[in-house]
Amino acid sequence: MMAKKRSTMLEVARLAGVSVGTVSAIVNNSHSVRPHLRERVEEAMRVLDYHPNHIARSLKTNRSYTVGMIIPDVTNPFFTDVMRGVEDTARTGGYSVILCNSNEDPAQERTHLSTLFARRVDGILLAPTDGHAAEDRLTHRRFPIVFFDRIPTGFRGQAVVAENFEAAYAATRHLIELGHQRIAIITGKLDLRNGIDRLEGYRKAMQEAHLPIYDEYLQRGDFQLESGYDRGLRLLKLAQPPTAIFCCNNKMTLGLMRALAELQVPCPQKVSVLGFDDFDWASSFRPKLTTVAQPTFEMGKKAMELLMRNIEASEEGGEEALIALPAELRIRESTAPPSP
Amino acid sequence: MMAKKRSTMLEVARLAGVSVGTVSAIVNNSHSVRPHLRERVEEAMRVLDYHPNHIARSLKTNRSYTVGMIIPDVTNPFFTDVMRGVEDTARTGGYSVILCNSNEDPAQERTHLSTLFARRVDGILLAPTDGHAAEDRLTHRRFPIVFFDRIPTGFRGQAVVAENFEAAYAATRHLIELGHQRIAIITGKLDLRNGIDRLEGYRKAMQEAHLPIYDEYLQRGDFQLESGYDRGLRLLKLAQPPTAIFCCNNKMTLGLMRALAELQVPCPQKVSVLGFDDFDWASSFRPKLTTVAQPTFEMGKKAMELLMRNIEASEEGGEEALIALPAELRIRESTAPPSP
DNA sequence: GATTTTAACTGAAACCTTTTTGAAACGAAT
DNA sequence: ATTCGTTTCAAAAAGGTTTCAGTTAAAATC
Numbered sequence: 079m080m081a082k083k084r085s086t087m088l089e090v091a092r093l094a095g096v097s098v099g100t101v102s103a104i105v106n107n108s109h110s111v112r113p114h115l116r117e118r119v120e121e122a123m124r125v126l127d128y129h130p131n132h133i134a135r136s137l138k139t140n141r142s143y144t145v146g147m148i149i150p151d152v153t154n155p156f157f158t159d160v161m162r163g164v165e166d167t168a169r170t171g172g173y174s175v176i177l178c179n180s181n182e183d184p185a186q187e188r189t190h191l192s193t194l195f196a197r198r199v200d201g202i203l204l205a206p207t208d209g210h211a212a213e214d215r216l217t218h219r220r221f222p223i224v225f226f227d228r229i230p231t232g233f234r235g236q237a238v239v240a241e242n243f244e245a246a247y248a249a250t251r252h253l254i255e256l257g258h259q260r261i262a263i264i265t266g267k268l269d270l271r272n273g274i275d276r277l278e279g280y281r282k283a284m285q286e287a288h289l290p291i292y293d294e295y296l297q298r299g300d301f302q303l304e305s306g307y308d309r310g311l312r313l314l315k316l317a318q319p320p321t322a323i324f325c326c327n328n329k330m331t332l333g334l335m336r337a338l339a340e341l342q343v344p345c346p347q348k349v350s351v352l353g354f355d356d357f358d359w360a361s362s363f364r365p366k367l368t369t370v371a372q373p374t375f376e377m378g379k380k381a382m383e384l385l386m387r388n389i390e391a392s393e394e395g396g397e398e399a400l401i402a403l404p405a406e407l408r409i410r411e412s413t414a415p416p417s418p
Numbered sequence: 419m420m421a422k423k424r425s426t427m428l429e430v431a432r433l434a435g436v437s438v439g440t441v442s443a444i445v446n447n448s449h450s451v452r453p454h455l456r457e458r459v460e461e462a463m464r465v466l467d468y469h470p471n472h473i474a475r476s477l478k479t480n481r482s483y484t485v486g487m488i489i490p491d492v493t494n495p496f497f498t499d500v501m502r503g504v505e506d507t508a509r510t511g512g513y514s515v516i517l518c519n520s521n522e523d524p525a526q527e528r529t530h531l532s533t534l535f536a537r538r539v540d541g542i543l544l545a546p547t548d549g550h551a552a553e554d555r556l557t558h559r560r561f562p563i564v565f566f567d568r569i570p571t572g573f574r575g576q577a578v579v580a581e582n583f584e585a586a587y588a589a590t591r592h593l594i595e596l597g598h599q600r601i602a603i604i605t606g607k608l609d610l611r612n613g614i615d616r617l618e619g620y621r622k623a624m625q626e627a628h629l630p631i632y633d634e635y636l637q638r639g640d641f642q643l644e645s646g647y648d649r650g651l652r653l654l655k656l657a658q659p660p661t662a663i664f665c666c667n668n669k670m671t672l673g674l675m676r677a678l679a680e681l682q683v684p685c686p687q688k689v690s691v692l693g694f695d696d697f698d699w700a701s702s703f704r705p706k707l708t709t710v711a712q713p714t715f716e717m718g719k720k721a722m723e724l725l726m727r728n729i730e731a732s733e734e735g736g737e738e739a740l741i742a743l744p745a746e747l748r749i750r751e752s753t754a755p756p757s758p
Numbered sequence: 759g760a761t762t763t764t765a766a767c768t769g770a771a772a773c774c775t776t777t778t779t780g781a782a783a784c785g786a787a788t
Numbered sequence: 789a790t791t792c793g794t795t796t797c798a799a800a801a802a803g804g805t806t807t808c809a810g811t812t813a814a815a816a817t818c
Contacts, residue, residue, distance in 0.1 A: 086804055087804065087805065096768085097767065097768045097769065098768090098769085098804090098805080098806090099769075099770095099807080099808095100766085100768080102805070102807085103766095103767085105805095106806085108807090109766085109767095110766075111766070111767080112765090112766065112767090115766085115767085129536050130536065131538065132536050132537045133477045133482065133804080134477050134804035134806090135804080135805055135806075136473045136805090137471075137473045137775085137803090137805070138773050138804080138805050138807085139807095140773075144516075152501055152502060152505075153498050153499060155493055158492045158493050159493060161492055161517075161519070162492060165492075165518070165519055169533075174516050174518075174533060174537060175517070176484075176515065176516050176517075177501075177505075177516075177517040178505070178514075179502060179505055189509075192469075193509075193514060195469060196472050198471065303698065332702045333702075335702050336701070336702050339702070339704060358493065358643065358672070359699065361676070362672045362676050362679070362703075363702075363703070364704045426773090426774060427774065428775095437798045437799070438774090438798090439777085439778095439797070439799080439800095440796085440797060442777085443796095443797090445775095446776085448777090449795090449796085450795075451796070451797080452795090452797090471775065473773090473774080473775090474773070474774035474776085475776075476775090477773090477776095477804070478776045478802075478803055479776065479777095480803080
């Protein structure tokens with residue numbers, strides 16, 4: 079059940095009585111050809127059901143018009159939303175995208191990286207799983223690569239992220255303004271800039287308000303559901319539990335909510351919850367979740383645009399670029415003033 | 419910032435003092451070569467940081483080791499779960515997968531289909547957006563294609579789906595056994611077999627129990643969140659609303675829950691909800707959702723395996739194959755006996 | 759009308775592999 | 789010594805496109 083043999087440019091050329099060069103010119107309209115010839119060729123293409131062979135073209139031009147996108151978790155709506163933005167702008171630019179799922183596993187990330195490399199993708203979009211420069215090999219080669227959402231600490235290169243610091247600051251401010259004093263945080267991975275920045279935003283808001291940050295209120299998670307559940311349980315079982323929890327990504331928030339439900343802690347009456355990452359279903363929850371919404375689609379769009387510019391620019395002028403997109407606080411029902 | 423020029427097989431051959439044929443033999447170990455030569459060549463590959471050019475290989479072998487996967491909605495966890503299964507088995511088979519999102523839009527589906535075709539993917543995995551045979555062109559060419567989850571009515575070919583009929587039957591039975599009599603259904607698209615089969619499973623269970631199916635209780639949705647919300651509202655506002663609702667996919671269930679919340683209808687006290695498709699977060703909901711869980715990962719795995727067999731089999735023996743996977747009813751808190 | 763310019767087209771090389779064919783070398787069997 | 793097989797390797801063709809140096813024909817210039 080192999081694909082039927084497809085017709086080639088040469089066959090089209092023969093049928094139309096022209097040279098392959100002319101057919102190529104028409105396909106890519108790289109230079110002008112007289113109308114009657116163009117017609118004959120187009121007719122021939124129709125008759126033979128000709129479709130240009132991208133593979134051969136790629137071999138010749140050294141451009142595959144394919145990019146790779148590596149994300150840590152396909153099942154996380156944040157990343158798939160970004161993916162939508164990427165795909166949309168990729169398509170309008172004539173690119174296809176190979177999506178790879180690293181499952182938050184550095185080893186899988188590395189193998190994906192190298193198969194993408196062997197496949198001669200023109201560039202790569204990467205949300206790394208850890209702070210180690212798994213991308214060293216690529217960046218050393220001056221290979222077009224742009225990071226998104228997550229960037230390793232000390233990274234220099236091209237990336238598009240959210241204004242994590244500002245967003246976390248605003249989120250914490252909101253909790254403070256509601257009157258909370260015992261505010262806990264469940265952080266993400268702290269070898270990634272987004273994890274750190276969110277923590278720092280929280281810290282700044284707390285310090286500004288002269289609120290103490292207890293060690294036990296600073297729980298380190300890893301962006302996975304389980305860690306949200308586990309750290310949540312830990313917080314709620316404290317002798318002096320917090321009255322508000324700021325949770326640094328969507329999956330962990332889910333875990334946290336599960337912990338709340340299990341312990342029958344009413345939200346927001348007993349403890350307010352504010353989660354990073356908005357998602358379709360946040361508003362279907364009971365209570366409706368207060369979240370900070372990242373501009374996911376926009377992030378994907380910007381990242382892909384940057385990557386395409388990158389690929390197109392044959393210069394080795396690897397200009398650095400760090401685009402930061404503003405995030406938005408969406409106040410719903412999971413945050414309220416603390417009970418007296 | 420183009421990629422640095424990469425070394426070729428010829429360069430490796432020269433450095434090692436052998437012919438390219440020998441290098442090729444070593445790379446693919448297609449035939450034996452004496453140990454000392456092999457060593458020299460491998461050393462040369464290391465020195466030059468040689469990576470075989472998949473593009474050139476594809477051109478020659480007429481195999482891209484890439485498949486396309488078209489899904490109607492990347493943001494639907496059902497499909498991304500399937501994707502995980504696909505990617506996993508693809509990788510072990512040496513394949514990469516280009517993921518395309520049709521956004522439930524037949525036009526986008528068609529354009530994706532044709533760009534995948536132009537890119538010379540070896541095969542395609544498709545969950546179509548409608549019953550029209552958009553894939554006609556492909557199937558006519560005897561192009562390796564396997565459908566999953568959704569298949570057009572009257573389809574003959576290769577596909578892997580869930581046992582939709584049986585699952586819907588079991589789900590409805592569960593509601594009946596709880597004592598419900600006024601059971602409504604929000605169906606999916608009815609030009610797709612999965613939509614139909616779920617409806618038929620419901621119908622059979624109802625008829626067997628000699629329960630009437632009122633026209634107003636049979637609400638046709640389209641697998642999107644909004645339709646679940648809208649049809650849910652309609653059902654709840656009926657003079658004689660149902661005491662249980664069977665909802666035919668996850669997104670619509672979300673919409674339905676939103677409608678319930680908006681109208682302040684307590685679930686399951688006033689109306690029980692049973693949703694098709696389980697997902698990570700179904701159990702984080704309040705109430706925890708009773709769902710029928712499809713074997714998503716398994717479905718992706720089976721589909722990819724079938725596709726690979728298909729591609730490998732150069733025979734044109736287009737054997738039909740319809741693999742149906744059992745689904746599992748997960749009883750949680752959103753279903754209960756009707757209030758008296 | 760002779761010459762130059764321009765436009766339209768041809769033909770072949772090149773991209774990097776895989777694959778096929780055939781040659782060389784060698785040992786074993788006749 | 790000759791034949792036959794095997795193993796190992798080199799050389800070249802093939803795969804479908806793009807690109808570039810040329811060629812031809814027509815148009816423009818004087």
